[in-house]
Amino acid sequence: MNQWIDEVSESDLYPKFLMQLQKDFDRAGIDYSIKSKMPRDLFSEMVHVLLDKLQNAFNEYLNLLYAVDVSESKIRAIKSEDSVEITEYATYLILKREWQKVWFRNKQSKK
Template identity: 55%
Template sequence: MSKHPNIVSVEQLMEQVGGSDLYPQLILQLQKDLNRAGIDYEINKNSTFKELFLDIEQLLLEKINNAFNDFLNLLYAVDVSEREIRNCDSEESVAVGRYATYLILKREWQKIYYRNIL
């Protein structure tokens, strides 16, 4: 991920989101988009950002390996392009899942952040 200069690191994203009053809205937005993508998954509303990241990473890994259309539907619902996913440096499903988790949470954070500052 670090070879792309315009991308904040996962740690930076954790700092921005985890300490924000907008974090509960991020969870609600992500839950809404999971539902829109037809993915039956309930997010723990009390999870820290790190726990959320790990939970979504596991969910995506399962979808990549067993229900790829669900994975693509989620990317569409969140508004993450397949082109962005192709920027991943690896073809291993674990690395793709981690990178996709990062992109999804970053995009959800952008939606919440811009909605609240404008």
């Protein structure tokens, strides 16, 4: 996780990454505006939001996983039953997948 945060922090793609994340929140029907501007803060914010969705609005949680295109098999791979651990893992997968989208799109546009 720390390696990913370092990579994202040093990239000029971070603003596009935040826009992509917000776009997928909107597509998932989650009425929430991302506030964090730094990757470490973003991770904590996302864990908080996703934990709330996992416990109180499960369909929105599932919609976000679908909108982001997180592999269902990766979510099922977590062996924990602790909601915080599940949420932290899901947050990591979501942020990693969003970063892949932005990075790949940027790489394609440079060709």
